[in-house]
Amino acid sequence: MLGLALLGGGLVLGRAIYAENVTLGQLTALLQLEERQDRLQRQLRLGVGEVTRMAEQGGAVPESKWRSVGIALMKFHRGNAHLTPRLSVPADLQGPVAAQRAAEAEFATLSLRLLQGARNAPETIPSQMPAFLAALRTLETSRSAVRRILIERIDAELTRSASGLASNLNRALIGAIAVLVVVLLCMAWLRRRVIRPIVAIADGVRRLSRGEDAAVDLPGAGRGDELGDLARGIAAYRSAVEERRRAEQHIEFLAHHDMLTGLPNRVLFEERLAQELLRAPRTGERVAVFAIDLDDFKSINDRFGHAGGDEALRAAAQLLSACVRASDMVARLGGDEFAIVQVSSDQPTHAELLVQRILRACEATAGDTVPVQMSIGVALSGVEQEGEELYNLADMAMYRAKAEGRHTARFFDDQFKEEVRLRWRLSRDLEGAAERGELYLAFQPIADADTLQVVGQEALLRWAHPELGEIKPDQFIPLAEASGRIDTIGLWMADQAMAAASRWPDHITLALNLSAIQFRQPALAHELLALARRHRLAPTRLEFEVTESATLLDKRRQPVLTVLRTLQHHGAAIVMDDFGTGYSSLGNLRDFRFDKLKVDRSFVATMLDHAPSGSIVRSIAALGASLGIPIVAEGVEEAAQLARLREWGIPQVQGFLIGRPSREAVHCADPAAKLSARTIAPQWVARS
Numbered sequence: 001m002l003g004l005a006l007l008g009g010g011l012v013l014g015r016a017i018y019a020e021n022v023t024l025g026q027l028t029a030l031l032q033l034e035e036r037q038d039r040l041q042r043q044l045r046l047g048v049g050e051v052t053r054m055a056e057q058g059g060a061v062p063e064s065k066w067r068s069v070g071i072a073l074m075k076f077h078r079g080n081a082h083l084t085p086r087l088s089v090p091a092d093l094q095g096p097v098a099a100q101r102a103a104e105a106e107f108a109t110l111s112l113r114l115l116q117g118a119r120n121a122p123e124t125i126p127s128q129m130p131a132f133l134a135a136l137r138t139l140e141t142s143r144s145a146v147r148r149i150l151i152e153r154i155d156a157e158l159t160r161s162a163s164g165l166a167s168n169l170n171r172a173l174i175g176a177i178a179v180l181v182v183v184l185l186c187m188a189w190l191r192r193r194v195i196r197p198i199v200a201i202a203d204g205v206r207r208l209s210r211g212e213d214a215a216v217d218l219p220g221a222g223r224g225d226e227l228g229d230l231a232r233g234i235a236a237y238r239s240a241v242e243e244r245r246r247a248e249q250h251i252e253f254l255a256h257h258d259m260l261t262g263l264p265n266r267v268l269f270e271e272r273l274a275q276e277l278l279r280a281p282r283t284g285e286r287v288a289v290f291a292i293d294l295d296d297f298k299s300i301n302d303r304f305g306h307a308g309g310d311e312a313l314r315a316a317a318q319l320l321s322a323c324v325r326a327s328d329m330v331a332r333l334g335g336d337e338f339a340i341v342q343v344s345s346d347q348p349t350h351a352e353l354l355v356q357r358i359l360r361a362c363e364a365t366a367g368d369t370v371p372v373q374m375s376i377g378v379a380l381s382g383v384e385q386e387g388e389e390l391y392n393l394a395d396m397a398m399y400r401a402k403a404e405g406r407h408t409a410r411f412f413d414d415q416f417k418e419e420v421r422l423r424w425r426l427s428r429d430l431e432g433a434a435e436r437g438e439l440y441l442a443f444q445p446i447a448d449a450d451t452l453q454v455v456g457q458e459a460l461l462r463w464a465h466p467e468l469g470e471i472k473p474d475q476f477i478p479l480a481e482a483s484g485r486i487d488t489i490g491l492w493m494a495d496q497a498m499a500a501a502s503r504w505p506d507h508i509t510l511a512l513n514l515s516a517i518q519f520r521q522p523a524l525a526h527e528l529l530a531l532a533r534r535h536r537l538a539p540t541r542l543e544f545e546v547t548e549s550a551t552l553l554d555k556r557r558q559p560v561l562t563v564l565r566t567l568q569h570h571g572a573a574i575v576m577d578d579f580g581t582g583y584s585s586l587g588n589l590r591d592f593r594f595d596k597l598k599v600d601r602s603f604v605a606t607m608l609d610h611a612p613s614g615s616i617v618r619s620i621a622a623l624g625a626s627l628g629i630p631i632v633a634e635g636v637e638e639a640a641q642l643a644r645l646r647e648w649g650i651p652q653v654q655g656f657l658i659g660r661p662s663r664e665a666v667h668c669a670d671p672a673a674k675l676s677a678r679t680i681a682p683q684w685v686a687r688s
Contacts, residue, residue, distance in 0.1 A: 024157050030089065030097075031150045037104065038143060040076040045136060047072050048111050052125050055118040069115060077108045090153065096146045103139040110135045197227050201234060258332040260310055261317035269331035269339055273387040276343050280381060287381040288351040290340035291394035292320070292358075295373040295406045297336040304370060312370045319365070319372055323357040339391065348411065351378050355409045362407065375401040376409035396420060426471065427479045430463075434492050438464055441496050442661035446511065446632060446654045449646050456509035456543065457665045458654065459497035461489070481517045490518050494528055498535040498542075504665065511543040511575065519559065525566035539571035543596065547577050561592055568595070575632070580616055589627070596652075597624055601635025604655075608640060621648045 047069035054061045089097050110132045117124040223231070256268040264272070276287045294300075294316055301309040313336065320330045320338060329341040344350040355376055365372045377398025379390050393412040401410040410416075433439050439461065446456040463471040480486040494512055501510040518524055532539055544567055546560075564574050573595035576588065581600050588594075599620050607614040617633070624631040633645050636655030645653055 024154065024161065026090075027150055027154045027157060030093070031147070031154065034100075034143060034147055034150065037076065040072065041104075041107070041139065041143075044069070044072045044076050044108075044111055048114055048132070052114060052118045052129070055122040056125050058122070061119070066115075066119065073108065073111055073115070076104070076111075093146070093149055093153070096142065096149060100139070100142040100146050103135065103142045107132075107135045107139045194227070197223075197231070201227075201231055204238075205234060261314055261332050263317050263321070263338075264329060264331040266331065266333045269329065269333065269341065270387055272329050272331075273341050273391070276341060277381060277385065277387055277390070280343060281383075283345070285343050285345045286347040287390070288340075288342040288344070288347055288354075289379050289381075289387075289390050289394045290338075290342070290351075290354070291377040291379075291391060291398040292338040292340065293375050293398055293402065294336035294338075295375055295402070300370060308370055312372065315365070315368075315370065316372050316374070319361050320358065323354060323361055328354075339394075347380055348378070351380065351411075359407070359409065373407045375399075375406050377401055377412065378409060379412040393420075423475075423479060426465075426468075426476055427483055429465065430476055430479055430483070430485060433463060434489060438466065439489070439492070440464065440663060441493065441500065442663055443500070443665035444654060444661040445659040445665065446509075446652055447658045449633075449642070449650050449653045452658065454508065454659075455652065456511055457501070457504070458511040458513075458545075459493065459500075460513075460661050461493050462661075477515070481515055484517070486515045486517045487521055490515060491527060491531070495531050495535075498531050498537050500665070501541065502535040502537050506538075506541070508665075509541050509543050509573070510537070511545055513545045513577065516547070519563055522559065522563075525563045525570075528567065529570055529572075539567075540573075542567075542572040543575050544572055545575040545577040545598065564592065568593075580620060594629060596630045596632060598632045598634055598654075599650075601655075604633050604635040604641060604645075605637075608638075608644065614644075617645075617650075618648045621645075621650050625649060 047065075051061055051065055051069050054065070110128070114125065114128050114132050117128055256265060257263065258265045273287070273289065279285075280287050294312065297309065297312065300312050304311075313332070316336075316338065317330070317332060320340065324330055324340060324342070327343065331339045331341075333339050340354070342351060342354060355378065358374065358376065362372050362374055375398055377394045377396065377400065379393035379397060381390055397410045397412040397416060400416070401408045404410070440463075442460045442462050443457040444460060445454045446458060447454050461473060461477070463473075463476050465471050477486070480489050497510055497512060501508070504510075514524075521527070528542075528544075529539060532542060544564075546564070568574050574592075575596040575598055576594045577598050578600040579597040580603060597620065599617055603613045603617050603620075607617045621631055623629075630651050632652040632654055633641075633650045634654050636642055636645065636653045636657045638657065641655075642653060642657060
């Protein structure tokens with residue numbers, strides 16, 4: 001109702017103002033028309049006067065003058081003839097306006113006649129001029145009368161409009177004040193009963209959306225109207241949102257953290273590393289990545305079970321977290337692998353200090369039930385280096401630390417870069433090396449310890465690089481294993497060795513080393529036996545050497561044993577190489593019946609000067625005798641070593657004292673040879 005009243009009052013006031021504006025608009029338009037016609041009249045009068053004066057004087061009137069006067073006459077006539085009907089002329093002005101229009105028409109006619117006379121008969125100008133001037137005076141008189149009446153009417157209308165407007169505005173003001181009072185009363189009621197509760201509820205919803213102060217009660221929950229329903233509904237929604245937020249936070253934590261240690265996982269580590277590598281060039285800092293691996297973690301699991309392993313991982317996580325700065329990130333990537341991202345402008349100094357803190361903290365756990373020992377690799381970021389590449393460099397440095405004794409740290413430095421570059425080149429050049437004739441076999445004899453009679457030859461793989469020369473087996477064989485080429489190379493080596501062995505005396509055996517990677521092929525045993533058949537080589541002349549720590553201790557233990565049993569079933573001998581270096585050698589003897597054991601060369605090399613090494617060799621000899629398994633001692637280089645091995649009952653020996661590896665194997669022997677190295681004739685040694 002208030003709105004309708006306001007609308008009605010506004011319409012009445014607007015209608016009155018509109019009517020007054022229409023009248024004023026018409027009067028103003030008539031006045032503007034009069035002004036326009038007056039200007040056209042003066043323009044026409046001046047043009048006619050100039051043309052007639054030039055014509056009377058006998059001068060030539062330019063065509064442009066005639067044209068401009070003609071245009072002025074046309075405009076004056078058009079204003080008189082066509083504009084007037086568009087306007088509504090008040091009744092009291094219709095007579096004066098009609099008289100003025102008639103005077104304008106008469107003036108236009110006489111002007112046209114005077115122009116024609118001036119152009120065609122200039123001598124008639126004096127006779128026509130009085131009538132023209134009389135029409136001009138009549139027109140000016142009538143125009144002055146109309147203009148005076150229009151001005152008086154406009155003044156009167158303005159006065160009446162101002163008076164009416166003031167009256168209407170007073171009425172509107174009184175109405176507006178009344179409306180304002182009503183509105184203020186309504187607003188006060190709405191503010192107390194509706195707006196204040198709604199604002200409070202909205203504020204609670206905003207805090208709820210931001211996760212702030214969500215436990216505050218919403219107002220109006222006890223009301224029985226719609227606002228009460230809204231408050232109760234929002235309270236229920238708040239509880240649901242809180243429950244969902246807690247679930248999302250838990251899911252987010254699970255997606256980016258390791259549940260066992262609470263550390264960031266690989267996903268968060270990679271994201272943080274990528275961010276730091278993008279930011280570091282702008283700040284002038286360098287990123288250090290630490291690849292960390294627990295030492296002997298498998299033995300911890302075997303000794304203390306998975307619970308003990310989990311405790312060791314938690315202890316390692318706490319140790320690393322205590323050593324780093326607040327700005328560093330410690331992450332668990334999986335298993336016993338940890339990583340650290342460290343950003344500093346002073347590298348590698350800060351990285352070296354962190355390594356020292358970690359190693360000191362590890363040493364402090366030496367007396368614990370489960371001591372924490374770590375191998376650490378560190379790599380520093382370069383220009384436009386990706387995170388995966390940087391971590392791989394740190395990982396390689398970590399494996400170098402493990403290979404050099406464990407519980408230490410290595411940085412990926414320039415020397416390391418050269419080694420990696422060399423490995424990459426060797427890995428590339430190894431492709432097709434056999435086809436290019438770069439790979440070849442060398443044979444090292446195995447002799448009877450008492451008679452030094454050669455009883456077998458071990459085939460050894462060699463690589464003669466066309467540019468780098470002879471490449472050590474411990475350099476290129478791991479590359480072949482890592483790239484998967486060991487399968488092809490292993491079968492090629494077996495084929496070449498069996499072809500050579502087929503030309504040897506029947507009592508000479510052939511020993512072949514099998515890589516752990518080759519056991520991934522289920523058909524390995526059948527492929528090796530097929531090669532033996534092709535070269536007409538009896539399987540009983542074959543010995544396959546396996547490293548127990550490399551092939552018998554992983555999750556593929558049963559498939560490995562299946563391959564070995566298949567070879568053994570067809571008559572081939574299975575030899576455990578490097579016996580004594582693995583931590584479960586006796587367990588493997590229990591699970592698999594080996595045909596021969598080879599004592600690792602590290603024990604033989606030190607057995608004369610190092611009592612524990614001598615005791616180990618003697619114990620292995622006794623173990624082989626009790627189990628009926630022949631023992632082969634590797635690395636025999638001195639006559640004193642040979643004498644001691646004979647004394648302990650080692651049946652077979654191998655080493656430089658017996659013969660060096662060479663491409664052509666010689667199988668001659670001197671049964672009369674005894675202890676002294678001088679009695680070993682040159683013919684027992686393979687020719688180089």
